[in-house]
Amino acid sequence: MPSRASGRTVSFEVDGRQLDAPVAPGQVLRTVLREAGVHSVKKGCDAGDCGACSVLVDGEPVHSCIWPAHRLDGRAVTTAAGLGTVEHPHPVQQAFVDAAGFQCGFCTAGMVVTASTLTEADHDDLPRLLKGNLCRCTGYRAIGDAICGVANTTTPAAGTAVGQSTTAPAALRVVTGGEEYTLDFRSPTKLLHLAVLGSPHPHARVVSIDVSAAEAMPGVHAVLTHHDSPATLFSTGRHEDREDDPDDSLVIDPVLRFRGQRVAAVVAESVREARLALDAVVVEYELLPAVFDPEQARRPGAPLLHGEKTSEVSRIAFPERNTVAAMHGETGDVEAALAAADVTVEGTWRTQRVSHAALETHATRGWLDDDGRLVLRTSSQVPFLVRDEVAHVFGLPQESVRVFTKRVGGGFGGKQELLTEDLVTLAVLRTGRAVQYEMSRDDEFTVVPTRHPMRVRVRLGATRDGLLTAMHVDQLMDTGAYGNHGIGVMYHSVHESTSVYRCENKRVDAESVYTNNLPSGAFRGYGLGQVVFGVESAMDELARELGLDPFELRRRNVVVPGDPMVVTDPDEETDLLYGSYGLDQCLDLVERALATPSDDPAVAAADVVPEGPSWSVGTGMALAMIATMPPRGHFADTSVALRSDGGYDVAVGTAEFGNGTTTVHGQLVATVLGTTPDRVTIRQSDTDVARYDTGAFGSAGVVVAGKALLAAAQKLRAAMVERALDLTGGAASVVDGGPLPEVVTGGVVVTRASRTPGGDPEHVVVDAGQLLAAGPLSADGSHDGTPRSVAFNVHAFRVAVDRSTGEVRMLRSIQAADAGTVLNPEQLRGQVEGGTAQAIGTALYEEVLLDEEGRVTTTALRNYRVPKFSDVPRTEVLFAATHDDLGPLGAKSMSEAPYNPVAPALANAIRDALGMRPHELPMSRDRLWRLARG
Ligand code: FES
Numbered sequence: 001m002p003s004r005a006s007g008r009t010v011s012f013e014v015d016g017r018q019l020d021a022p023v024a025p026g027q028v029l030r031t032v033l034r035e036a037g038v039h040s041v042k043k044g045c046d047a048g049d050c051g052a053c054s055v056l057v058d059g060e061p062v063h064s065c066i067w068p069a070h071r072l073d074g075r076a077v078t079t080a081a082g083l084g085t086v087e088h089p090h091p092v093q094q095a096f097v098d099a100a101g102f103q104c105g106f107c108t109a110g111m112v113v114t115a116s117t118l119t120e121a122d123h124d125d126l127p128r129l130l131k132g133n134l135c136r137c138t139g140y141r142a143i144g145d146a147i148c149g150v151a152n153t154t155t156p157a158a159g160t161a162v163g164q165s166t167t168a169p170a171a172l173r174v175v176t177g178g179e180e181y182t183l184d185f186r187s188p189t190k191l192l193h194l195a196v197l198g199s200p201h202p203h204a205r206v207v208s209i210d211v212s213a214a215e216a217m218p219g220v221h222a223v224l225t226h227h228d229s230p231a232t233l234f235s236t237g238r239h240e241d242r243e244d245d246p247d248d249s250l251v252i253d254p255v256l257r258f259r260g261q262r263v264a265a266v267v268a269e270s271v272r273e274a275r276l277a278l279d280a281v282v283v284e285y286e287l288l289p290a291v292f293d294p295e296q297a298r299r300p301g302a303p304l305l306h307g308e309k310t311s312e313v314s315r316i317a318f319p320e321r322n323t324v325a326a327m328h329g330e331t332g333d334v335e336a337a338l339a340a341a342d343v344t345v346e347g348t349w350r351t352q353r354v355s356h357a358a359l360e361t362h363a364t365r366g367w368l369d370d371d372g373r374l375v376l377r378t379s380s381q382v383p384f385l386v387r388d389e390v391a392h393v394f395g396l397p398q399e400s401v402r403v404f405t406k407r408v409g410g411g412f413g414g415k416q417e418l419l420t421e422d423l424v425t426l427a428v429l430r431t432g433r434a435v436q437y438e439m440s441r442d443d444e445f446t447v448v449p450t451r452h453p454m455r456v457r458v459r460l461g462a463t464r465d466g467l468l469t470a471m472h473v474d475q476l477m478d479t480g481a482y483g484n485h486g487i488g489v490m491y492h493s494v495h496e497s498t499s500v501y502r503c504e505n506k507r508v509d510a511e512s513v514y515t516n517n518l519p520s521g522a523f524r525g526y527g528l529g530q531v532v533f534g535v536e537s538a539m540d541e542l543a544r545e546l547g548l549d550p551f552e553l554r555r556r557n558v559v560v561p562g563d564p565m566v567v568t569d570p571d572e573e574t575d576l577l578y579g580s581y582g583l584d585q586c587l588d589l590v591e592r593a594l595a596t597p598s599d600d601p602a603v604a605a606a607d608v609v610p611e612g613p614s615w616s617v618g619t620g621m622a623l624a625m626i627a628t629m630p631p632r633g634h635f636a637d638t639s640v641a642l643r644s645d646g647g648y649d650v651a652v653g654t655a656e657f658g659n660g661t662t663t664v665h666g667q668l669v670a671t672v673l674g675t676t677p678d679r680v681t682i683r684q685s686d687t688d689v690a691r692y693d694t695g696a697f698g699s700a701g702v703v704v705a706g707k708a709l710l711a712a713a714q715k716l717r718a719a720m721v722e723r724a725l726d727l728t729g730g731a732a733s734v735v736d737g738g739p740l741p742e743v744v745t746g747g748v749v750v751t752r753a754s755r756t757p758g759g760d761p762e763h764v765v766v767d768a769g770q771l772l773a774a775g776p777l778s779a780d781g782s783h784d785g786t787p788r789s790v791a792f793n794v795h796a797f798r799v800a801v802d803r804s805t806g807e808v809r810m811l812r813s814i815q816a817a818d819a820g821t822v823l824n825p826e827q828l829r830g831q832v833e834g835g836t837a838q839a840i841g842t843a844l845y846e847e848v849l850l851d852e853e854g855r856v857t858t859t860a861l862r863n864y865r866v867p868k869f870s871d872v873p874r875t876e877v878l879f880a881a882t883h884d885d886l887g888p889l890g891a892k893s894m895s896e897a898p899y900n901p902v903a904p905a906l907a908n909a910i911r912d913a914l915g916m917r918p919h920e921l922p923m924s925r926d927r928l929w930r931l932a933r934g
Helices: 029-035 091-099 108-115 120-129 141-147 171-175 271-278 334-340 383-394 421-431 441-446 486-493 528-546 550-557 583-595 601-606 661-672 700-727 768-773 825-844 902-914 925-932
Strands: 008-014 017-023 054-057 060-063 076-078 192-198 204-210 220-224 262-268 282-287 323-331 343-351 363-368 374-378 401-404 435-438 454-462 468-480 506-514 615-627 636-642 648-652 680-684 742-744 747-752 762-767 778-783 790-802 808-818 875-879
Touching: 017 029, 029 054, 054 108, 091 108, 091 141, 091 171, 108 141, 108 171, 120 141, 141 825, 192 271, 192 421, 204 262, 220 271, 220 421, 262 271, 262 421, 323 486, 334 454, 334 468, 343 528, 363 421, 374 383, 374 421, 383 401, 383 421, 421 435, 454 528, 468 486, 468 528, 486 506, 486 528, 528 550, 528 615, 528 902, 550 583, 550 615, 583 615, 583 790, 583 808, 583 875, 601 808, 615 902, 636 700, 636 768, 648 661, 648 700, 661 680, 661 700, 700 742, 700 747, 700 762, 700 768, 700 778, 747 768, 762 768, 790 902, 808 825, 808 902, 825 875, 825 902, 902 925
Parallel strands: 008 076, 192 435, 374 401, 468 506, 648 680, 808 875
Antiparallel strands: 008 017, 054 060, 054 076, 192 262, 204 282, 220 262, 323 506, 343 454, 363 374, 363 435, 454 468, 615 790, 636 648, 636 778, 742 747, 747 762, 790 808
């Protein structure tokens, strides 16, 4: 067995510091650097695909995850931390701050290293020069701006931060590689590492398992099997109400329902030793029949995945037919309305499995603190929900568990799951040691839940005037082996996609079905993207049948304030309101922009039809509505406290993973308290530090936690004013008709009557020290997420499609977003661009492929293909001018929403170009080539 002892020591320089490090045969530079505590180097793929690990070796950019460490002797390695510091950033690092050139920032340390080697002459060649650096969040426009020296951010005056493009509080740390992500810290005690033996079968039962040989392997501390697992069933999907998901999972289950499911876990001194010991675990399996197609899985006689469970205990709708959830409802009479309609259209659309492909893989490090409490540092969007469920599953008092996150390297819904924390808990409790479980990129593709594949059949009927009279959506989704999010995604997918249209006769049939495939889960849009693809494609077809402009057809049928938002039950959504309405503006903005040549030179340069007879040009549009937070409760309890230096300490439970909530929370508090965001310190996403927060999903970070913070800041402001009045002689001395006491940076200004008869009023500043001398000043704020408002997005494309190859070129990409008050324009633009880029990948090429026996065949970013810099067009982002009565200072959410209309808008443009309609995602070249041939 190779070991560090059988390697050699290399001597090299890293960021100006001499380092001697042991190197094992075959070891790469990335692991040498990380083991030496150089955390400015990130792990994204370990395959040379993503560039998160980029460093300079003797001035040349390399992917350190594939660069052989044995060549290190005498070399100089420069990471992002060596380029510059927070105090003295490298010019390119400062440019990334000024341009807001990141969101989660996990790609940024590598991105700035590569960018630091570029000159002005390279600016026209960025698509080629950045092909080795992926970003999953931004859509690349802001990265391009940063490299070309375009500044997009502003430094606001005190009390004016809301509405301005302020920088993220962590910006300088992110760009200089110092911001901590989940595993970016050195454990004070020797860490143990965990590796998992995955099932080689799609459906099997463990008959026997012998771990004795594995336990005897060098470095092994424990081998965990189903015999060690708690018997409490749970769901990896996390929601405020744990009963929203079916209890169908065990930490380690003797029944294996998909390839890769945990059979055993080895805890050892090193990852290498843990993996080697996996080979020594001897398992006898009883093979069970498997089913991979949801249509077959729900038929009588199909192999049952959870047939031994009951609806009462596990909340599975029909375990006897593999159906975790079902919805069948109707308002009016759809069949009669279709029969009577002047025009009908129908079609069936299919969507694929999509990986979140967040650049930071799932990881947890756990240990017992000095008081024996379990501590989990994890890459989660929902630390409080993880704490609650770990305590529930392991029978621990909630107060004996602490869960926290540092900055999280992307989520997109994929980290609204409990995927690593439970196994680490089991290992920590068994060994009493600190244990780390870090998923590989392979794991991310083979065991992490994906977006739900769906089959969506849509039937529409309308009058000759273009008024919808009938709508039928029949949806079937493959939830895979476990039902995490399988219930919620099903309901949500058919909700805003259908309720955005007025129609007296609606029917929805939806089922979420177990198969022996990799589980599906939460993904940006939470099912809407899939059903919107079907509905908006059908609406486009209806417009063609009617000879109506697609914008006009939407205008005639979308809900407007006063209309109920109905799926099939007119009384069902009592908490969903119009806090504002900007769909009409979005339609107008996009239609106008599409009809007008852009005055942005970069957009105009791309809007050129390629030469040649095989190219066809088309335009298409689609819309989407989304509720601005999850139904059935989403809670945030926050606090804001005045510091003696005049700054403020904020505690909020929301995790930051590129959603930008930290920036906006700082803006909200600074604006209310008359100061600047840099004087607001935010402590977050730690169950020991912040009060309760349901979590960062459902686009709730701004509209729920933001509203709670706004309340806390407003209360604190009132308390500061009251105390300042007390200290300056009471309200009676305040000048009648004069200005009210004002909270400003550093304290409160009180204008009071002069002590000298006839003298001018006095302006007295009561500073923070004086205010706090009478006792601490802090305030709490809470919000329960209701009532909910709605936000809207409209997207349009002009495309050219090469009929001879199936290639699609996006000539124009335009999205209008109705986000209410725009709290941070550059950040909001980035969310729209990032969502659009992710949706373009979904629409055109991304697909987690499984073979006919449920084996994932796309196990690397290289063959999965996340959009690169060169793949993403410049999207023109427009905002409706609305003010939401329900959101904080008029804002609505806009993290998930921009993703949803993109695929159907692109499909409708391709339909326009080819004269043939795509019905399946991804609309890959080969599919479009075949489509073009009829
Ligand atoms: Fe680039 Fe998140 S900011 S991956």
